[in-house]
Amino acid sequence: MSTTHDTRAHADHGHHKQSFVQRWLMSTNHKDIGTLYITMAFIGACVGGTLSMIMRQQLMYPHNDWVTNGNTWNAIITAHGLLMIFWFVMPALIGGMGNWFVPLMLGAPDMAFPRLNNMSFWFLACGFVFVMLGLFMGTGTGAGWTLYPPLDNAQYSPGMATDFSLFSLHLAGISSLLGAINFIATILNMRAPGMTMHKMPLFCWSILVTAFLLVLAIPVLAGAVTMLIMDRNFGTSFFEPSGGGDPVLFQHLFWFFGHPEVYIMILPAFGIISHVVSTFSKKPVFGYLGMAYAMVIIGFVGFVVWAHHMFVSAIGTDSKIYFEVATLVIAVPTGIKVFSWIATMWGGSIEFKTPMLWAMGFIFLFVLGGATGIVLANAALDQELHNDYFLIAHFHYVLSMGAAFGIFAGFYYWIGKMTGHQYPEFWGKVHFWSFFIGVNLTFFPQHFLGLAGMPRRYPDYADAYAGWNYVSSVGSMISGLSTLVFFYVLYRVFTGKDKLADNYWGEGATTLEWAVPSPAPQHTFLDVPVIR
Amino acid sequence: MKRSFVAVLGAASVLVLIGHVALAQATAPDPTAAANAYVNAPVNWQLWFPKSGSPMQAKIDWLMQYVLWIMTAVVVFTGGLMVYVFIRFNAKANPKPGTLTHNTLIEVIWIVVPVLILAVVIIPSLNLIYYEADDSNPYMTVTVTGHQWYWEYNYNSVPGLDYTSYMIPDDKIQPGEIRRLSVDHPMVLPVGEKIKFIITSGDVLHGFYLPSLGVQKYAIPGTSQTSWTIINQAGTYYGQCNQICGLNHDAMPLEIKAVPLADYLAWTKDALANYTDNTVVAPFSSPLPHNQLALRD
């Protein structure tokens, strides 16, 4: 792909001085809104990460005294889950990098609906206030991020905290929904002339599929949350057995949203990894169409597997069999992606810059987490493994290592384009290796704890689980220190004096964002580029 | 030279393995000893499932090994491929990148092979689902009800035998009891008989989870679910609540005492006499059970 235009000539065209308030509170610029989302993700990760450090401190020894009240503990685990999903991973990947790079990669001057874009962000920011209220008000929201009733109904969770947390999901949900509509409109209508769907960069494909998942899944969550709020406050009994309702219905609705949600968190990372692997192998992506349609298939099938989260809940034998087989089917398009990444590197000339290290970590650890996913998908095995630490290990391998590594890969890959300053290579590598060791030490031993039967969401445990819990907590402290290294990297980036070329990665980087200056000026592609 | 090194290494690892097994045998409790001497509890640094306490858990253990070995092979293969690529195609070893972006044969292979692997996983896995669901013809049935934060056992075949089971609080633990696992009144069951559980809840969701027997089901208010077990050997088995249920979710373990049938029958008489005053009052002062104070109306 190449442009017929030198966009540099227009870099500052139409740019006028804005006040701080105009620029950041009333922003309609996709790059500024992207920056706001990334800031939100940074705050969400800091708060959610701090909560996880507190949890691991408590679990370091049996009968520990960091968090002695069960309600406080439950409030912490609930807020940790909600924050990491809705205020870290999603804003980082979708609102943040999606906003920044989808228009740039498409050759579009901005998102289709700039004001809607602004609204999406502020809904999310308000939601953050409410989820924090849910943590701190009274005894906090203690039902876990899955929010199963009856535990969070008015009888067992009185007080406003739970209402605030539920409302925060409405706000995060409407934010995602509006954002998704915006992405779909942008991607379908605003590609540069000549950029057919089958020439569109894979990151845009990943955001497109993610946006469709959001549009279809979020309303179901919103419905379920509304029913919970009504059960709590207006005397309905959607999920109350005593009034003819059914708590299992909530589980179905929640996971009808929840399983697509896990792909919402990983597909954008898939997109980023494809670009990073291709750039640093100096080769085009292997099997581009297969890569794009594998994501489409994952999106489709992801909607019909939800009850694999309910194998020990009230579902029948035939349903178990169906949901097991459907879940296993997802491994096939996932395998296409993994093998295509490796084939992209095959014959390449690989440079192990920091973004590439994160991408390699991503691929290997995602495969490991996917493998334990296959184990859990066996309903007969899940009868022993459900809700124990084996499950916790599974989803942290795909999230704390999968999604988070994808975010860091994107950060190191694009930070120069966003700020105009390159990250320090040495410290980037220190960050990678320390984080890699930290998270593996944290989560690998949790497989053993799960096999030995340790349940999740316990602040205290039988003394026999002490050994591996200790190792896990030490691992979490290493990841914590590693995050300090990341803060130092940020400091170096924001105080950097270097000047970067438009395409600072060279021949391997071929998408349109590398045709505009670094940092990308406020307005790009005012003259529409043409793809030949 | 190299070959003899491999041989020595091989012999050494076999020896270690044998020693390990022998040691495990030596320390394993003698099943002919007093009925309750055998304790199936988690141990520190445990790496695998508990020792199978039931045929169902044995099947789960087998299937887990089967699936996990296949998955390990997949992970090792992928990792190996990556390492090979790193060595063979790094910028130093291969300064000129190629342009390969399509190869229909390989793309078909990496669809077909995973499908075959999945087929190999699915067949035994589905059989075990049917096995786990087959709760027909039990010798006896116990209705298990989860409550905040204790379990209630109702022996359907012994009219009137319905009692509650609370965790022993940390400060009341006696020698021989296990902190966070031992309870005041364990569920007593006969060895070698098929026992059906009907699992439900009196308030919020709970999880009836017995890892050494391979049993797990949510306890759901307003509906009930079934599971079953046959306990291989007399002794003590443990489990824990495995679905978040509020303040003391980590303080409502399950304890099962498996005894020979005759002992069980004798125990039912005993229990009927002694457990009648076993009311639903918490035997220990928990932190303020906030949830119980506020009722809806």
Ligand code: HEM
């Ligand atoms: C090959 C792909 C995958 C398979 C076969 C798979 C399978 C499963 C299954 C069967 C469960 C339910 C286990 C249980 O509740 O006992 C589960 C839980 C979970 N998975 Fe995966 N998974 C896969 C990939 C992913 C990915 C990519 C993510 C996210 C990025 C993810 C995130 C989660 C989460 C968050 C849970 C637990 C939710 C909870 O109970 O709190 N999984 N997975």
Ligand SMILES: [Cu+2]
């Ligand atoms: Cu799922």
Ligand SMILES: [Cu+2]
């Ligand atoms: Cu519980």
